[in-house]
Amino acid sequence: xKSVKNGVxxxxxxxxxxxxxxxxxxxxxxxxxxxxxxxxxxxxxxxxAPITVIEYASMTCPHCAQFHNTYxxxxxxxxxxxxxxxxxxxxxxxxxxxYQASILARCSxxxxxxxxxxxxxxxxxNWSRAKDQKAELAxxxxxxxxxxxxxxxxxxxxxxxxxxxxxxKYGQEKHEINxxxxxxxxxxxxxxxxxxxxxxxxxxxxxx
Numbered sequence: 001x002k003s004v005k006n007g008v009x010x011x012x013x014x015x016x017x018x019x020x021x022x023x024x025x026x027x028x029x030x031x032x033x034x035x036x037x038x039x040x041x042x043x044x045x046x047x048x049a050p051i052t053v054i055e056y057a058s059m060t061c062p063h064c065a066q067f068h069n070t071y072x073x074x075x076x077x078x079x080x081x082x083x084x085x086x087x088x089x090x091x092x093x094x095x096x097x098x099y100q101a102s103i104l105a106r107c108s109x110x111x112x113x114x115x116x117x118x119x120x121x122x123x124x125x126n127w128s129r130a131k132d133q134k135a136e137l138a139x140x141x142x143x144x145x146x147x148x149x150x151x152x153x154x155x156x157x158x159x160x161x162x163x164x165x166x167x168x169k170y171g172q173e174k175h176e177i178n179x180x181x182x183x184x185x186x187x188x189x190x191x192x193x194x195x196x197x198x199x200x201x202x203x204x205x206x207x208x
Contacts, residue, residue: 035106035107035108035109035154035157035160041088041089041090042088042089042110042113042114043086043087043088043089044076044080044086044087044089044114045079045080045081045083045085045086045087046083046086047086048083049080049083049084049085049086050084050206050207051079051084051085051086051185051186051203051206051207052085052086052087052088053085053086053087053088053183053184053185053203054088054090054175054183054184054185055067055087055088055089055090055181055182055183056090056091056092056168056171056175056177056180056181056182056183056184057089057090057091057092057180057181058091058092058093058094058095058098058180059091059093059097059098059101059102059105059117059120059121059124059128060093060094060095060097060098060101060124060128061094061098061180061181062124063180063181063192063193064121064180064181064193065121065122065124065125066193067181067193067194068117068118068121069121069122070195071193071194071195071196071199074195074196075087075194075196075199078196078200079199079203084203084207085203089114089117090167090171091164091167091168092167092168092171092177092180092182093164093165093168094180096133097127097128097133097134097137099161099164099165100133100134100137100155101120101127101137102164103151103154103155103157103160103161103164104116104120104137104140104141104146104151104154105117105120106154106160106164107141107146107150107151107153107154107160108141108144108145108146112144112145115144116140116144119140119144120140123140127140137151138151175189176189177189177191178191179191179192181193181194185202185203185206186206190202
């Protein structure tokens, strides 16, 4: 009975994942645009927005998941969707599982990057606590169209992996990042998660 329930859950979740990816702006489930270079910033919002916010996050960080799952939707609605803020997401893996999850998101391609980030944070408590974290990540990849062989190839891609680690090093040296999540706003680094109120307190004076 347990295996049947697990099978039903997997099928439902796979369908849910595909819908999220399909509904993402500019996305295409069938698109095969290859892994994203690690030096290519992924961003939400208008490139001409008056304020650019850089987020450094680790995929296994609970506070990062809380920001993305709880606070970011409100921030996106008020600031990003209205053209006031552009949010750049940069990987800052704190452990091997976070590094592998970052590889998976990059491996999915530009159209599916943020949908994968969302799913990885939503399901963080499941895959990050698994005995075989890589296997659980591979399952999530398959559900969204990244085959095991593609995932393995991306994990073996030294240029991609070194690039993600270089992004982390840059954050440490340039922005003095030592914990996640951290946000760089107007050249200043703010450590810790931000709800809408905290975000507004920093951003609103810059808009006025």
